[in-house]
Amino acid sequence: MAESDVASSFRLQPLVRLAPYAMRYRGAVAAALASLLVASFATLSLPLLMRGLVDKGLSEDNVAMVDHYTGWLIVAVLFLALASASRYYFVIILGERVVNDLRRDVFAKLTVLSPEFFDRVRSGEIVSRLTADATQIKSAVGASASLALRNFVLFIGAAVMMVITSPEMSLLVLGAIPFIVLPLVGLGRWVRKKQRFAQDRLADSSAFATEAIGAMRVLQSFTQEKRVNGFFGESIEQAFGAARHSVRARALLTAFAMFFIFASIVGVLWYAAQDVTAGTLSAGALSQFVIYSTMAAAGLGGLSEVWGEISQASGSAERLMELMDEDVDVQSVTNPLPLPAAAALSVTFDQVCFHYPNAEKSPVLEDLSFEIQAGETVAIVGPSGAGKTTIFQLLMRFYDTEKGRLLLGGQPIDQVSLHDLRSAMALVPQEPVIFAMSVADNIAMGRDGASREDIIKAAKSAHAHGFICDMSDGYDSLIGERGVTLSGGQRQRLAIARAILKDAPILLLDEATSALDAESETLVQAALDDMMVGRTTIVIAHRLATVKKADRILVLKKGQVVEQGNHDSLVAQKGLYARLASLQFGDDLEV
Numbered sequence: 001m002a003e004s005d006v007a008s009s010f011r012l013q014p015l016v017r018l019a020p021y022a023m024r025y026r027g028a029v030a031a032a033l034a035s036l037l038v039a040s041f042a043t044l045s046l047p048l049l050m051r052g053l054v055d056k057g058l059s060e061d062n063v064a065m066v067d068h069y070t071g072w073l074i075v076a077v078l079f080l081a082l083a084s085a086s087r088y089y090f091v092i093i094l095g096e097r098v099v100n101d102l103r104r105d106v107f108a109k110l111t112v113l114s115p116e117f118f119d120r121v122r123s124g125e126i127v128s129r130l131t132a133d134a135t136q137i138k139s140a141v142g143a144s145a146s147l148a149l150r151n152f153v154l155f156i157g158a159a160v161m162m163v164i165t166s167p168e169m170s171l172l173v174l175g176a177i178p179f180i181v182l183p184l185v186g187l188g189r190w191v192r193k194k195q196r197f198a199q200d201r202l203a204d205s206s207a208f209a210t211e212a213i214g215a216m217r218v219l220q221s222f223t224q225e226k227r228v229n230g231f232f233g234e235s236i237e238q239a240f241g242a243a244r245h246s247v248r249a250r251a252l253l254t255a256f257a258m259f260f261i262f263a264s265i266v267g268v269l270w271y272a273a274q275d276v277t278a279g280t281l282s283a284g285a286l287s288q289f290v291i292y293s294t295m296a297a298a299g300l301g302g303l304s305e306v307w308g309e310i311s312q313a314s315g316s317a318e319r320l321m322e323l324m325d326e327d328v329d330v331q332s333v334t335n336p337l338p339l340p341a342a343a344a345l346s347v348t349f350d351q352v353c354f355h356y357p358n359a360e361k362s363p364v365l366e367d368l369s370f371e372i373q374a375g376e377t378v379a380i381v382g383p384s385g386a387g388k389t390t391i392f393q394l395l396m397r398f399y400d401t402e403k404g405r406l407l408l409g410g411q412p413i414d415q416v417s418l419h420d421l422r423s424a425m426a427l428v429p430q431e432p433v434i435f436a437m438s439v440a441d442n443i444a445m446g447r448d449g450a451s452r453e454d455i456i457k458a459a460k461s462a463h464a465h466g467f468i469c470d471m472s473d474g475y476d477s478l479i480g481e482r483g484v485t486l487s488g489g490q491r492q493r494l495a496i497a498r499a500i501l502k503d504a505p506i507l508l509l510d511e512a513t514s515a516l517d518a519e520s521e522t523l524v525q526a527a528l529d530d531m532m533v534g535r536t537t538i539v540i541a542h543r544l545a546t547v548k549k550a551d552r553i554l555v556l557k558k559g560q561v562v563e564q565g566n567h568d569s570l571v572a573q574k575g576l577y578a579r580l581a582s583l584q585f586g587d588d589l590e591v
């Protein structure tokens with residue numbers, strides 16, 4: 001976010017948007033407020049009881065009155081202790097609950113955002129918002145908001161009691177308040193700006209760390225440790241510098257508030273001392289007034305400190321709310337058309353033009369047209385960057401096209417619900433995505449509610465059962481993050497098992513050969529062959545075997561189909577395919 005946006009007017013609006021979350025737990029809010037009121041009344045009653053003790057008990061040597069007021073003081077202190085404990089409990093629990101709900105909603109929002117968002121925003125940055133910013137809000141909603149409320153009630157109550165005790169002296173004290181409060185608000189605005197900046201820097205460093213941790217082996221292989229440490233250290237320093245600025249502002253705020261508040265009390269004391277010596281004010285009334293003004297001062301001082309924290313939390317809430325407010329670029333249609341219930345579906349690209357949202361000047365597909373019959377196996381080949389993977393992305397509607405139509409089973413894909421559309425396709429990506437969970441759970445991602453038998457059947461078809469059984473806990477073996485504890489071929493066979501389990505009418509295969517040795521390649525190939533039977537298959541082909549086996553080959557260049565046919569006819573044409581094939585498949589071409 002740009003600094004100019006950050007500098008926009010001071011608002012607590014982002015925090016106000018948390019109110020509906022708190023309102024889900026009305027009981028806890030009510031209990032917290034009730035405890036707050038009880039605690040405040042108990043606190044405010046203390047000086048009154050003290051005055052009684054001094055004026056009616058001690059000054060008049062009345063033992064019964066001393067006992068009476070001492071008894072009430074104990075009762076008030078007991079109420080104060082119980083109410084403070086319950087306020088603390090309800091408020092902290094509320095903070096935890098609200099922030100967890102918020103985290104859940106933000107995460108749910110992330111799962112429906114279009115890939116365009118993830119092209120734009122780094123994942124570490126998002127994680128930082130979900131963790132660091134959420135924690136900031138938790139402490140504000142929990143501790144700070146309750147303290148602010150307590151201090152506010154205390155301040156108002158004490159101020160009222162001060163006026164009742166001595167209007168004249170109160171005027172003196174209260175007159176000083178605007179001079180204290182106004183700069184406080186101004187400084188609060190400044191603190192929030194600094195805080196937002198600090199959280200942005202922190203998120204930058206988290207984003208960098210996430211990326212680096214995921215690629216540590218590569219970084220080590222290039223002996224980049226020192227450089228990466230330098231980058232990280234620099235971004236941490238920036239975050240520290242920004243945090244120091246905001247803390248400095250808060251420290252200044254506290255010193256300023258404290259001095260003026262207590263100086264005005266001392267002034268009033270001096271003034272009141274004259275009245276006591278002249279006999280126009282009782283010692284009890286003076287002590288009552290002094291306690292109330294100390295309470296009011298403490299309340300105000302506490303407010304100034306909490307104000308800084310709430311301003312910080314508001315910056316954090318803003319960063320989370322930005323995620324909630326992100327537009328979903330690809331929307332599901334309100335009255336969707338059904339897809340034909342068939343084992344295989346046809347695919348049509350009709351004069352499709354497309355560029356990625358973040359690269360408007362570089363069209364990827366230009367007037368692309370082709371048709372694939374239901375049950376056909378089509379291989380797409382073409383130079384790197386020709387737009388092969390983009391075809392898959394558009395078919396799954398990760399992006400919408402600017403021009404042209406895409407049909408699936410004869411239905412325009414934007415008229416079908418996103419759920420039905422994506423359920424009709426099983427993707428085996430070039431880089432298989434494996435999660436840090438058990439083997440069985442990884443495969444089960446292919447279909448909700450799949451039984452253990454279904455999972456094992458899919459694994460057998462993917463020629464993965466053997467290596468899974470060799471693992472220490474079989475299907476329950478835990479896999480390392482991103483599948484690091486598996487070989488490339490094993491990862492791919494798990495991805496294939498997942499796709500087999502999905503049992504979708506259309507198969508999208510982004511082949512990868514680089515990671516495989518001859519044996520796993522044969523196994524992976526056999527798994528793929530089994531899977532293609534009876535389905536429409538589109539393969540981004542890197543293997544001669546696949547290319548030769550395909551019913552048809554589309555040769556793509558700069559987003560257009562420039563040649564099509566089977567292997568032999570295309571080789572005979574001696575065009576782009578023949579050249580690509582001889583480069584890519586080498587001597588195999590003549591096999």
Ligand SMILES: Nc1ncnc2c1ncn2[C@@H]1O[C@H](COP(=O)(O)OP(=O)(O)OP(=O)(O)O)[C@@H](O)[C@H]1O
Nearest residue numbers: 119356358359364383384385386387388389390391
């Ligand atoms: N998310 C993205 N944002 C912006 N541009 C992209 C994005 N993904 C791909 N591109 C660009 O679109 C063009 C086509 O990419 P695509 O991945 O479809 O090529 P490909 O034919 O699959 O290449 P390869 O065989 O190397 O995987 C490339 O120029 C690429 O830089």
